[in-house]
Amino acid sequence: MLNLPFDQLRLIGLNQTLLQRLPPAADDDHLLRVCAVHRETMHLHAGATQRSARLPPRLQRALADSGTSLAVGDWVLAAPDAHDAWWVRARVP
Numbered sequence: 293m294l295n296l297p298f299d300q301l302r303l304i305g306l307n308q309t310l311l312q313r314l315p316p317a318a319d320d321d322h323l324l325r326v327c328a329v330h331r332e333t334m335h336l337h338a339g340a341t342q343r344s345a346r347l348p349p350r351l352q353r354a355l356a357d358s359g360t361s362l363a364v365g366d367w368v369l370a371a372p373d374a375h376d377a378w379w380v381r382a383r384v385p
Contacts, residue, residue: 295322300339315382320370322331323384326362328357334362336370336378345370345378355383 294317298306304325314323324336324343333344347362355361362368367384 295320297339301325302339304337305365306367313385315384317369318371318380318381319367320371321381322371324364324368324370326364326368329362329364334380336368338360338382343378345380347380351382353378 294313294314301323306323306325316322320355323347324338326334327337327342333346336343336345345368352361361385362380368380369382369384370380372376372378
């Protein structure tokens, strides 16, 4: 089930319209907002905390092929791997 602390995320812009656009989520996915983008990493905000994450090459290519990229203010689904490194899994349209 998607980790969705609605009250915290509402403070940084989450609304019902965005919730309706969420792509399918895995059990360990978290809905987070992009607050900084660097060359190989990005910072994601969870409403009360911030974490660093990486974008898998597959998703980076898919975004580039569609003529877009992640930017500050975007919403994403992300999850930690077995080593507690965070990875973006999907961009919320």
